[in-house]
Amino acid sequence: MIKQIDGFSIGVLSERSGVNVETIRYYEKIGIMPSPVRSASGYRVYRLEHARRLHFVRRGRELGFSLDELRGLLLVVDGHTCSCREVHELTVQHLADIRQKIKDLRRLERVMSDMAAQCTRDLVPECPIIDALFEMRPGAYETGYARVRAERSSKSK
Amino acid sequence: MIKQIDGFSIGVLSERSGVNVETIRYYEKIGIMPSPVRSASGYRVYRLEHARRLHFVRRGRELGFSLDELRGLLLVVDGHTCSCREVHELTVQHLADIRQKIKDLRRLERVMSDMAAQCTRDLVPECPIIDALFEMRPGAYETGYARVRAERSSKSK
DNA sequence: CCTAGAGTCTGTAGCGACTACAGGGTCAAG
DNA sequence: CTTGACCCTGTAGTCGCTACAGACTCTAGG
Numbered sequence: 001m002i003k004q005i006d007g008f009s010i011g012v013l014s015e016r017s018g019v020n021v022e023t024i025r026y027y028e029k030i031g032i033m034p035s036p037v038r039s040a041s042g043y044r045v046y047r048l049e050h051a052r053r054l055h056f057v058r059r060g061r062e063l064g065f066s067l068d069e070l071r072g073l074l075l076v077v078d079g080h081t082c083s084c085r086e087v088h089e090l091t092v093q094h095l096a097d098i099r100q101k102i103k104d105l106r107r108l109e110r111v112m113s114d115m116a117a118q119c120t121r122d123l124v125p126e127c128p129i130i131d132a133l134f135e136m137r138p139g140a141y142e143t144g145y146a147r148v149r150a151e152r153s154s155k156s157k
Numbered sequence: 158m159i160k161q162i163d164g165f166s167i168g169v170l171s172e173r174s175g176v177n178v179e180t181i182r183y184y185e186k187i188g189i190m191p192s193p194v195r196s197a198s199g200y201r202v203y204r205l206e207h208a209r210r211l212h213f214v215r216r217g218r219e220l221g222f223s224l225d226e227l228r229g230l231l232l233v234v235d236g237h238t239c240s241c242r243e244v245h246e247l248t249v250q251h252l253a254d255i256r257q258k259i260k261d262l263r264r265l266e267r268v269m270s271d272m273a274a275q276c277t278r279d280l281v282p283e284c285p286i287i288d289a290l291f292e293m294r295p296g297a298y299e300t301g302y303a304r305v306r307a308e309r310s311s312k313s314k
Numbered sequence: 315c316c317t318a319g320a321g322t323c324t325g326t327a328g329c330g331a332c333t334a335c336a337g338g339g340t341c342a343a344g
Numbered sequence: 345c346t347t348g349a350c351c352c353t354g355t356a357g358t359c360g361c362t363a364c365a366g367a368c369t370c371t372a373g374g
Contacts (some may be wrong), residue, residue: 112252
């Protein structure tokens, strides 16, 4: 049975939470983590509540919340002003972002695997991957610019 | 029929490529884009080859290549030292990264949507989303740290 | 008791990939 | 000749850390 009596150092907190020592100090500096009590020699002394909070932050980061979003969530946590609706909204928005990102990455995956598949590896001097990167897909970037360009060109002619 | 006679300004290149003016200058500074000829008044004068190259870079960025990776690809492009194998390797590695990212995001999506679904929105004072963030999943972070922590704790006892 | 090594402190600078000014010069239209 | 859009350089800011430098403190071994 391990007795964790009172406080522990930043190094222990770091190991316990898996968050880098420097990162913990950084979190303190930007107000994500509260300034803990200091020992006589100026060392930070943490308690279980800090570990709990830091775990919350780490978990939130893993789930892709920005530190700013976490700050908001922590306000809810701290102030018991549990405006559950806001939290829910943030979560749903975040979820939508994730789904969009997945969609984008899937499209990307398709393009990349096509590119890789076309490569014959050293058989021809031309590289289809390089070519694919150079290739202009019409309509991709010309949604708004083509017109402006045409105007410009005819004007400057 | 539009005649693009000779050179064009950074603004035109920006519109044409969809890359920010500042970003183009930044690319020049870090050696991704070559320094173009200057007009008498010091304005950058670009040519089609620049547009082509910038398009390449933009496309690569869209596909998630880092500027450093693109630098490598551009070396291949420039030096005709088309070591196709390297390009292919880079692409395959990149593809693997993308697939991993998709996997991670899917897991994330599941967790997030579970969290959102559990939320009863203002019915109870406890917020299941917040709770979920606080919740310690055993085994998630304790792969390497638990042992170390146990050692430390028993040592420092 | 002394010393070596590990841990901690503050503060600053760096990363990637930009973006946003500030404070100037230039150019074309009216 | 003025106005406004464009361009120039250079620097500082963004996000979320990470990596020092240079100093202090603590602990275990000899």
